[in-house]
Amino acid sequence: MLVSRYSTRKWPVLDHAVRWGRSQCLLWLPYVLFFVPVTLRFFVLVVLEAVYNLYLFFFTLPQSLQPIISEGYSEGDAIVTGGTSGIGKEIARALILAGYHVHLPVRDMAKGRKVAEELGVKAVTLYQCNLSSIPEVLAFIAAFKSTHKQLELLVNGLESHMAIHVLGTFLLTTGLASILHGGRVVNVSSSVYYIVSHFDLRAFCDRSQFSRQGGYSNAKYAQTLLSMQLALDLREHDITVNCVHPGMVNTDIIRSDTLGKVVLRGIVNTIAPFIMLTPKQGALTPVWAALSSECDNVTGRFFSDLQEEPLSGKIFHDLEHGYGKALFVHCENLVKKASNR
Numbered sequence: 480m481l482v483s484r485y486s487t488r489k490w491p492v493l494d495h496a497v498r499w500g501r502s503q504c505l506l507w508l509p510y511v512l513f514f515v516p517v518t519l520r521f522f523v524l525v526v527l528e529a530v531y532n533l534y535l536f537f538f539t540l541p542q543s544l545q546p547i548i549s550e551g552y553s554e555g556d557a558i559v560t561g562g563t564s565g566i567g568k569e570i571a572r573a574l575i576l577a578g579y580h581v582h583l584p585v586r587d588m589a590k591g592r593k594v595a596e597e598l599g600v601k602a603v604t605l606y607q608c609n610l611s612s613i614p615e616v617l618a619f620i621a622a623f624k625s626t627h628k629q630l631e632l633l634v635n636g637l638e639s640h641m642a643i644h645v646l647g648t649f650l651l652t653t654g655l656a657s658i659l660h661g662g663r664v665v666n667v668s669s670s671v672y673y674i675v676s677h678f679d680l681r682a683f684c685d686r687s688q689f690s691r692q693g694g695y696s697n698a699k700y701a702q703t704l705l706s707m708q709l710a711l712d713l714r715e716h717d718i719t720v721n722c723v724h725p726g727m728v729n730t731d732i733i734r735s736d737t738l739g740k741v742v743l744r745g746i747v748n749t750i751a752p753f754i755m756l757t758p759k760q761g762a763l764t765p766v767w768a769a770l771s772s773e774c775d776n777v778t779g780r781f782f783s784d785l786q787e788e789p790l791s792g793k794i795f796h797d798l799e800h801g802y803g804k805a806l807f808v809h810c811e812n813l814v815k816k817a818s819n820r
C-alpha cells in the first residue's frame with residue numbers, strides 16, 4: 480500500500496509493477512533495451528544535424544543551383560517521384576531549368592496540376608499513380624515505356640516511411656532499366672540509416688514491429704542497401720545508381736493530424752526556419768548527383784553536401800553476406816505475388 484501510493488506520484492513504472500505484477504512489468508524490457516537507445520541515437524543525430532546545417536547554411540552550400548544546372552543541360556526525359564512537394568518539387572524545378580522534360584507520377588492529380596502550373600505545364604507530364612500500389616506503379620511503367628524509348632534520369636524523392644515505398648524505388652528502377660541505358664538513378668535517402676545497427680529483413684517487412692522513426696530509419700537503411708545492390712546489378716547496363724542525403728530540410732514531412740503530431744508539427748514549424756535547410760537547399764545535392772559531370776559513371780555511392788560520404792560498414796557487410804540480394808529477391812517476390820492476384 481505504502482509502495483503503491485508513493486510510486487503513483489513518483490515512479491509510474493513501479494506503479495504499473497504493483498498493478499500488473501512483476502511478469503507484466505517485463506513488457507517494458509524490450510522497450511528499454513531496444514527503443515530507448517534507438518530514440519536517443521535518433522535525437523542526438525537530429526541535434527548534431529541541426530548544428531551542422533547552420534554551418535552549411537552560412538559557410539559551405541552554394542546559394543544557387545544555377546552553376547549545377549548550367550553544367551548538366553539536357554533535353555532528355557526525367558522521372559521524379561515525390562514531385563508535388565518539398566525536395567522533390569525543387570528537384571523537378573531545377574531539372575526543368577536544366578532543359579529536361581519532367582514526368583511526375585502523382586497520387587493527387589489536383590495537387591499535381593497546381594504544381595505543373597507553377598513549374599510550367601509544357602515541361603511537365605502528370606500521371607495518376609499512387610506509388611504505394613504495385614499495380615498502379617506497373618501500369619505507370621507500362622504507359623511510360625509505350626511512349627518513350629529512352630529515359631535519362633530517375634530521381635526517387637518519394638517520402639519513404641514504409642517498406643512499400645522501398646518497393647516503389649525497386650519497381651521503378653528495375654521496371655525502367657531497359658530504357659535507362661547510360662542514365663542515372665538518384666535515390667533521396669537519409670543519413671539516418673547510419674543509426675540502424677541491426678537490420679532484420681523479416682521484421683522490416685512487418686510494419687507493426689517498428690516505431691515510426693524506427694520504421695523510418697529502417698526504411699532508409701533498406702533503401703540504401705537496395706540502391707547499392709541495384710548499383711552492382713545495373714553496372715553492366717551502364718546505369719548508375721546513387722543515394723543522397725538532402726540535409727535536414729524544412730518540408731511538410733510531419734503529415735498526420737493526430738494530437739501528438741499536431742503538437743510536434745507546431746514545435747517543428749516554429750524552430751525549423753532557424754535550424755533547417757529550405758527545400759531549394761535540400762535539392763542541391765540530389766540535383767548535383769543527377770546533373771554534375773563529377774558524377775559521370777560514378778555508381779554505388781552515398782552523397783551529402785555535394786560530396787561523397789563513406790557508406791556505413793554495415794552496408795558493405797550486408798552486401799557481402801547477400802542481404803542486399805535477399806532484399807532484392809524479397810521485393811521481386813512481392814511484385815510477382817501482386818501481379819498474380
Ligand SMILES: NC(=O)c1ccc[n+]([C@@H]2O[C@H](COP(=O)([O-])OP(=O)(O)OC[C@H]3O[C@@H](n4cnc5c(N)ncnc54)[C@H](OP(=O)(O)O)[C@@H]3O)[C@@H](O)[C@H]2O)c1
Binds near residue numbers: 561669
Ligand atoms: N525533409 C527532410 O529533412 C529529409 C531528410 C532526409 C531525407 N529526406 C527524404 O527526402 C525525400 C523527400 O522528402 P520531403 O521532405 O521532400 O517530403 P515531403 O515534402 O513530404 O514530400 C513527399 C512527396 O512524396 C509524395 N508521396 C508520398 N506518398 C506517395 C504515394 N503513395 N504516391 C505518390 N506520391 C507520394 C508526396 O505526395 P503528396 O504531395 O501527394 O503528399 C510528396 O510529393 C524523402 O525520401 C525523405 O525521406 C528528407
